[in-house]
Amino acid sequence: xxxxxxxxxxxxxxxxxxxxxxxxxxxxxxxxxxxxxxxxxxxxxxxxxxxxxxxxxxxxxxxxxxxxxxxxxxxxxxxxxxxxxxxxxxxxxxxxxxxxxxxxxxxxxxxxxxxxxxxxxxxxxxxxxxxxxxxxxxxxxxxxxxxxxxxxxxxxxxxxxxxxxxxxxxxxxxxxxxxxxxxxxxxxxxxxxxxxxxxxxxxxxxxxxxxxxxxxxxxxxxxxxxxxxxxxxxxxxxxxxxxxxxxxxxxxxxxxxxxxxxxxxxxxxxxxxxxxxxxxxxxxxxxxxxxxxxxxxx
Numbered sequence: 001x002x003x004x005x006x007x008x009x010x011x012x013x014x015x016x017x018x019x020x021x022x023x024x025x026x027x028x029x030x031x032x033x034x035x036x037x038x039x040x041x042x043x044x045x046x047x048x049x050x051x052x053x054x055x056x057x058x059x060x061x062x063x064x065x066x067x068x069x070x071x072x073x074x075x076x077x078x079x080x081x082x083x084x085x086x087x088x089x090x091x092x093x094x095x096x097x098x099x100x101x102x103x104x105x106x107x108x109x110x111x112x113x114x115x116x117x118x119x120x121x122x123x124x125x126x127x128x129x130x131x132x133x134x135x136x137x138x139x140x141x142x143x144x145x146x147x148x149x150x151x152x153x154x155x156x157x158x159x160x161x162x163x164x165x166x167x168x169x170x171x172x173x174x175x176x177x178x179x180x181x182x183x184x185x186x187x188x189x190x191x192x193x194x195x196x197x198x199x200x201x202x203x204x205x206x207x208x209x210x211x212x213x214x215x216x217x218x219x220x221x222x223x224x225x226x227x228x229x230x231x232x233x234x235x236x237x238x239x240x241x242x243x244x245x246x247x248x249x250x251x252x253x254x255x256x257x258x259x260x261x262x263x264x265x266x267x268x269x270x271x272x273x274x275x276x277x278x279x280x281x282x283x284x285x286x287x288x289x290x291x292x293x294x295x296x297x298x
Contacts, residue, residue, distance in 0.1 A: 067103035
């Protein structure tokens with residue numbers, strides 16, 4: 001992420017941590033406005049190799065704010081992660097969840113997909129201005145891309161066109177995109193991040209990921225990887241143990257249930273109301289599932 005610059009005299013990292021719950025990772029000066037910017041790490045998606053960072057901006061009298069608008073970057077060196085419309089839409093959807101989590105009253109978000117923590121439109125793989133409508137839903141109004149793919153992007157994007165489908169499943173597509181396609185999703189989710197978002201929002205969030213099923217009953221199952229997950233509504237969908245691609249509504253495991261199940265209070269654990277499941281012995285993800293296991297184990 002780079003080393004932090006000299007600490008501004010009017011910036012209190014402790015107060016930022018108490019209010020936002022986030023670590024300050026860098027400082028820089030925005031050109032040409034000369035405003036000072038503090039960068040805060042929201043989360044790290046180790047599977048996709050993406051760091052999500054938001055920013056506090058100092059005004060002329062030294063007040064720091066980060067919600068008007070909410071500014072967020074998805075930082076990675078893997079520029080092919082943004083090569084198709086579905087991947088871009090998925091990133092904006094994730095950023096929208098962070099905006100709701102940290103700035104529930106924000107009406108606009110500025111999003112940058114970039115390799116540089118110092119967000120600028122010129123350096124971004126693509127950027128978007130995302131507004132919230134009267135129903136509280138986010139929608140992209142302006143997108144700027146240096147890859148000549150200009151147009152509207154919405155978190156609720158439609159199904160893939162044939163040409164987009166070919167690109168998504170091409171040999172150059174990120175591995176996680178290939179796996180997620182089995183469920184018609186643009187990419188796999190990081191379940192640890194999704195569980196945290198669900199906890200802070202106070203309601204379940206949709207998630208798609210690969211899990212390892214350890215125990216199976218008539219209408220529920222138990223996964224032990226990537227962490228303990230109690231999966232409900234499995235009848236006819238999960239009938240054996242092993243690796244599965246699953247989709248459903250994810251929420252954090254209740255503290256009382258953690259105690260009852262002998263799970264450490266600080267450990268990540270979740271519940272999922274299942275909507276779709278595909279065994280990784282299925283032809284759609286047999287080989288991909290084995291490769292995924294190797295990649296996340298590195």
